[in-house]
Amino acid sequence: MWKALHQLAIPERLYRLCGCWIPWLAALSALLLVIGLGWGFGFAPADYQQGESYRIMYLHVPAAMWSMGLYLAMAVAAFVGVVWQIKMADLAIAALAPVGAICTLVALVSGAAWGKPMWGTWWIWDARLTSELVLLFLYAGVIALWHAFDDRRLAGRAAGILVLVGVVNLPIIHYSVYWWNTLHQGSTNLQQTIDPSMRLPLRICIFAFLTLSVTLTLMRLRNLILQLERRRPWVVALVNKGAAR
Secondary structure (H helix, E strand, C coil): CHHHHHHHCCHHHHHHHHHHHHHHHHHHHHHHHHHHHHHHHHCCCCECCCEHHHHHHHHHHHHHHHHHHHHHHHHHHHHHHHHHCCHHHHHHHHHHHHHHHHHHHHHHHHHHHHHHHHHCCCCCCCHHHHHHHHHHHHHHHHHHHHHHCCCHHHHHHHHHHHHHHHCCHHHHHHHHHHHCCCCCCCCCCCCCCCCHHHHHHHHHHHHHHHHHHHHHHHHHHHHHHHHHCCCCHHHHHHHHHHHHC
């Protein structure tokens, strides 16, 4: 296992591995998004209480889930980068941060659109909403720190420390509906309380957002590897090969 992980620390190997996975994941993402969103918005039955407005769930729930999931992935990469000084871990943080920020923004905007007909307002300083907004600020801080330093090692170290400090926000987001009296609905026990006709397209959307997030992350990671290794012979050979075509 450790030998396999060590291979991922080699920029050229990681670059080529990402290139192998991206087309398959992109195709799977497109297929799942069409099926999940098409089914959820077009064919799932209306909710007996919320009517048609609940359908925003097929965007909101996957985006909210992976806004936290991607941050947790960043935290793992940050730990690896800080402890073992692997520079590819720093690049993983830089690749994950914009994708996670987009997921968080989608979660907040779709949540506001869902909250307007349910709560009568676009925004309230609810514990769940506020902690999710803090998550967006954490992503923005990581992105800002990465671009604040010319030294990539220093930038990775600073961003990694912020990520590790910000991990404390994840349980606050998750347990906020239990710890405080909030308007946000509680847990659905892994969607078990949702009717099966609505639950299946939701799970497809959740998996679709996962594959899409991984695809975008790998695409950005490849670009970051090329930028970092631009003077290496293998990158020069790759550029010359592309120019020859």
